[in-house]
Amino acid sequence: MLTTMTENELRKALIATALAMNAAGINRGKSGNVSARWRDAAFDGFLITPTGLPYADTAAGDVVAMTLAGDARGPRLPSSEWRFHRDIYQSRTDVQAIVHAHPPFGTALACLGRGIPPFHYMVAAAGGKDIRCAPYATFGTQRLSDHAVAALADRKACLLANHGVIAVGASLAAALALAVEVETLAEMYWRALQIGDPVILSDAEMQVVLGKFEQYGQPPESKKAQP
Numbered sequence: 071m072l073t074t075m076t077e078n079e080l081r082k083a084l085i086a087t088a089l090a091m092n093a094a095g096i097n098r099g100k101s102g103n104v105s106a107r108w109r110d111a112a113f114d115g116f117l118i119t120p121t122g123l124p125y126a127d128t129a130a131g132d133v134v135a136m137t138l139a140g141d142a143r144g145p146r147l148p149s150s151e152w153r154f155h156r157d158i159y160q161s162r163t164d165v166q167a168i169v170h171a172h173p174p175f176g177t178a179l180a181c182l183g184r185g186i187p188p189f190h191y192m193v194a195a196a197g198g199k200d201i202r203c204a205p206y207a208t209f210g211t212q213r214l215s216d217h218a219v220a221a222l223a224d225r226k227a228c229l230l231a232n233h234g235v236i237a238v239g240a241s242l243a244a245a246l247a248l249a250v251e252v253e254t255l256a257e258m259y260w261r262a263l264q265i266g267d268p269v270i271l272s273d274a275e276m277q278v279v280l281g282k283f284e285q286y287g288q289p290p291e292s293k294k295a296q297p
């Protein structure tokens with residue numbers, strides 16, 4: 071999908087995704103950030119939302135292009151979280167887009183240092199039997215990036231302790247949809263915890279669900295992007 075877009079179209083899609091993230095209720099204000107891998111004959115890196123600019127006031131020219139070495143191009147500074155975006159693209163060839171948000175329920179769980187166990191089969195949408203919570207580290211640091219990459223191993227989403235959520239995908243639309251799904255699961259889990267101990271699905275059952283998702287649940291574009 072992304073390879074058929076021009077750089078300018080991808081910049082606009084990035085802004086539209088950031089606006090959609092807030093409209094969907096998984097992020098508020100300027101927190102959070104969105105990126106998409108961008109490659110052409112002269113460039114190998116990613117495009118990322120700039121720091122400190124409301125999404126409604128962000129134009130295509132404000133989006134920052136960064137190389138995988140971490141060099142930024144353009145008139146704006148990149149999001150302060152560019153390090154984990156860069157490190158995820160470097161370590162995961164399957165990832166074409168990243169959505170980072172501070173959604174209320176996912177972040178509330180993350181503030182308890184709790185990930186999301188398989189209390190519901192849709193947890194498998196994030197690629198595994200659970201959704202991990204990465205340990206806390208200061209925003210913008212290499213340490214936070216290292217924790218995020220580790221928590222995302224064999225997964226497409228994770229929580230960040232005392233911070234927020236990361237969702238990745240084979241397209242901006244897929245990453246955004248997964249971020250919304252993770253927040254839906256976080257809210258269900260939070261609500262279930264209010265009235266008792268949620269029943270946790272077994273490893274064997276989650277293996278069955280993951281197998282079914284592998285067969286039926288993947289959009290064609292994410293299959294194409296597998297290494």
Ligand SMILES: [Zn+2]
Pocket residue numbers: 101102151170171172209233234
């Ligand atoms: Zn953040």
